[in-house]
Amino acid sequence: MNKQNRRKFIAMAGLLSAGSAASAFPFNKAKNKRIVIHHVLFWLKNPGSKENLDKLIAGLKTLRKIETVRKIYIGVPASTEIRPVIDSTYSASEILLFDDLARQKAYQDHPIHKKFIENCSGLWEKVIVYDSIDV
Amino acid sequence: MNKQNRRKFIAMAGLLSAGSAASAFPFNKAKNKRIVIHHVLFWLKNPGSKENLDKLIAGLKTLRKIETVRKIYIGVPASTEIRPVIDSTYSASEILLFDDLARQKAYQDHPIHKKFIENCSGLWEKVIVYDSIDV
Numbered sequence: 001m002n003k004q005n006r007r008k009f010i011a012m013a014g015l016l017s018a019g020s021a022a023s024a025f026p027f028n029k030a031k032n033k034r035i036v037i038h039h040v041l042f043w044l045k046n047p048g049s050k051e052n053l054d055k056l057i058a059g060l061k062t063l064r065k066i067e068t069v070r071k072i073y074i075g076v077p078a079s080t081e082i083r084p085v086i087d088s089t090y091s092a093s094e095i096l097l098f099d100d101l102a103r104q105k106a107y108q109d110h111p112i113h114k115k116f117i118e119n120c121s122g123l124w125e126k127v128i129v130y131d132s133i134d135v
Numbered sequence: 136m137n138k139q140n141r142r143k144f145i146a147m148a149g150l151l152s153a154g155s156a157a158s159a160f161p162f163n164k165a166k167n168k169r170i171v172i173h174h175v176l177f178w179l180k181n182p183g184s185k186e187n188l189d190k191l192i193a194g195l196k197t198l199r200k201i202e203t204v205r206k207i208y209i210g211v212p213a214s215t216e217i218r219p220v221i222d223s224t225y226s227a228s229e230i231l232l233f234d235d236l237a238r239q240k241a242y243q244d245h246p247i248h249k250k251f252i253e254n255c256s257g258l259w260e261k262v263i264v265y266d267s268i269d270v
Binding site: 035036037038039041057073074075076077078079080081083085086087088090092093095101104105108127128129130131132133134135 | 171174176208209210211212213214215216218220223225227228230236239240243262265266267269
């Protein structure tokens with residue numbers, strides 16, 4: 001490569017890296033944020049009913065569409081060791097990440113969230129929520 | 136750019152993208168994985184002691200160094216609404232993400248984790264663990 005083309009290459013390579021940086025922005029943006037984590041555990045009225053669990057999980061999946069949700073993890077108890085401190089009696093777990101408290105509040109008030117409660121709250125007998133914020 | 140240099144540029148640009156893909160690998164890799172989430176809530180013996188809380192949080196931060204930990208969130212109760220379903224009586228929360236159950240097990244058995252328990256278990260009076268796996 002001659003000097004002129006080398007310069008062109010460096011310029012184009014620069015554009016390529018700029019492109020990568022732009023697409024990584026949502027990750028970088030949050031680096032200095034204090035992430036808010038909203039963890040909800042659900043105990044079904046009929047824990048043996050696969051149909052009820054599927055309905056709850058389908059309902060939880062609709063929550064992905066709420067714009068202020070940064071990340072959502074929907075799970076069931078994992079088959080880790082059995083230890084007295086591990087509570088694996090729940091039916092489903094929902095872990096939501098938000099960039100701040102205002103976005104968590106917007107999620108609570110969102111029509112999709114309200115619809116989920118309307119459609120699914122008859123399925124569970126108990127819910128525990130842990131809201132935490134990064135230190 | 137002449138044809139030869141254009142070819143060189145394309146080859147080098149290819150290497151650059153290969154480089155980006157390699158560094159993004161840990162993210163891409165997990166897309167089809169069923170993430171395992173290990174959530175531990177700690178209740179301190181002396182919940183009013185900032186010193187004890189700081190010591191626990193410093194201990195939790197050492198866990199970041201364990202290679203199989205994909206992501207760690209260390210938090211305290213967030214000032215969301217007060218609702219009967221929200222439990223904000225705990226002192227600290229630790230949420231760990233793993234790519235699979237084997238990596239979670241490796242974390243449990245890791246010397247850094249054992250050292251943390253040795254140094255900090257005297258601080259807490261209660262621990263609850265929820266282990267879940269993505270559906």
